[in-house]
Amino acid sequence: MSEIPCEHCEQLMQPYLDRVLSDSERAEAEAHLDLCSYCRKRYRFEEHLRQFVREVAVGQMPPELKRKLAELRTPLL
Amino acid sequence: MSETDTEGRRLATDARDRVRFEEDALALSDQVYRVARHLVRDREEADDLMQETYARAFRSWRSFTPGTNLRAWLLRILTNLNIDRGRKQQRSPDFQPLEEGDYFLYNKLEETSDGPTDEERVVERLSQDDVVTALSAVPHDFRDVVVLVDIGDFTYADAAQILDIPVGTVMSRLHRGRRILKQAMAESAVGEDA
Numbered sequence: 624m625s626e627i628p629c630e631h632c633e634q635l636m637q638p639y640l641d642r643v644l645s646d647s648e649r650a651e652a653e654a655h656l657d658l659c660s661y662c663r664k665r666y667r668f669e670e671h672l673r674q675f676v677r678e679v680a681v682g683q684m685p686p687e688l689k690r691k692l693a694e695l696r697t698p699l700l
Numbered sequence: 701m702s703e704t705d706t707e708g709r710r711l712a713t714d715a716r717d718r719v720r721f722e723e724d725a726l727a728l729s730d731q732v733y734r735v736a737r738h739l740v741r742d743r744e745e746a747d748d749l750m751q752e753t754y755a756r757a758f759r760s761w762r763s764f765t766p767g768t769n770l771r772a773w774l775l776r777i778l779t780n781l782n783i784d785r786g787r788k789q790q791r792s793p794d795f796q797p798l799e800e801g802d803y804f805l806y807n808k809l810e811e812t813s814d815g816p817t818d819e820e821r822v823v824e825r826l827s828q829d830d831v832v833t834a835l836s837a838v839p840h841d842f843r844d845v846v847v848l849v850d851i852g853d854f855t856y857a858d859a860a861q862i863l864d865i866p867v868g869t870v871m872s873r874l875h876r877g878r879r880i881l882k883q884a885m886a887e888s889a890v891g892e893d894a
Contacts, residue, residue, distance in 0.1 A: 633802050637878060641849075643856070667819040668806045672826075673850065679828040680835065680851045682737025684730050688747050692729055692754045696722045 627655050632662045636669055721761045725754065728771050735852040736778055738835055739844060749785070753778040769858060776862045779844065805882040812890050826889050834884035842877030845870050850878070 627635075635652040638644050644652065656663050729750070736753075737746045756777050757764075764773050809822045838846060848859040849870075856874075860867045 630801075636802050637875065641856075664819055665803045665806050668822055669802070671820050671823040672805070675823050675826065676831050677851060677853075679831045680734075680738055680847075682734045682746065684733040684750075685743075685747070688733070688750060689729065691751055693726060695751065695754050695758055696726075697718060697758060 627651050629662055718761055724770055725757055732774050735847055738847045752781050772858045772862055779862055800883055805886050808886040808890055830885050830888040833888050834881050837884040838877055838880050842873050845873040846877040849874055
């Protein structure tokens with residue numbers, strides 16, 4: 624098993640996915656993920672989940688609204 | 701060159717810059733709407749907010765600094781207008797839910813599945829409705845940050861600037877907001893006992 628416990632890996636997971644960890648923290652997380660299938664499964668799930676949320680949280684702008692926004696432009700003299 | 705010529709040129713340059721600004725802002729409207737749609741309750745509210753935002757942006761285009769992030773600038777107007785519209789009065793009291801860890805949703809989906817599944821299959825147990833319903837259940841202050849970062853792809857620093865809050869607050873609200881979102885998704889996908 625790697626040096627950090629799963630609880631610590633869990634805490635590092637979101638900032639790891641956000642790519643905001645320091646080099647040493649990232650190395651710790653990666654070393655743990657290499658060796659721990661429990662956390663690795665959950666890491667992959669988190670990756671898929673983020674992608675899924677981004678894909679399904681769509682908001683297709685109605686064409687009518689698009690037209691209204693264009694009409695707000697300052698008329699050319 | 702006469703004063704009239706100089707003034708004419710200035711006006712022409714001004715008009716060209718304004719038209720360019722308006723075109724750039726309109727080109728971003730789909731991306732702005734995508735975020736706006738999840739910052740507010742329903743489509744009608746998002747539509748109104750978009751029109752108010754663009755009307756204000758077109759009026760105050762000179763206050764935008766060319767070369768900076770126009771999408772963030774537009775979202776800042778939009779979030780300020782959203783607050784002006786009285787959202788603060790509806791603000792949730794301090795939310796103290798039973799907070800689960802980051803692995804909570806996976807564990808809940810896995811333990812309620814029929815058999816062993818891979819991680820992608822576990823995600824497939826969630827529907828679009830589960831996500832949209834769960835997002836709307838997250839209290840505003842947390843949802844704003846989650847929507848800007850996870851749906852709008854803004855950096856922590858951009859989200860901080862848009863919402864006029866410190867980066868540290870963005871980080872703490874994001875941390876908590878994502879957990880609340882997962883808890884709500886678990887409730888939606890698995891049931892009340894999540």
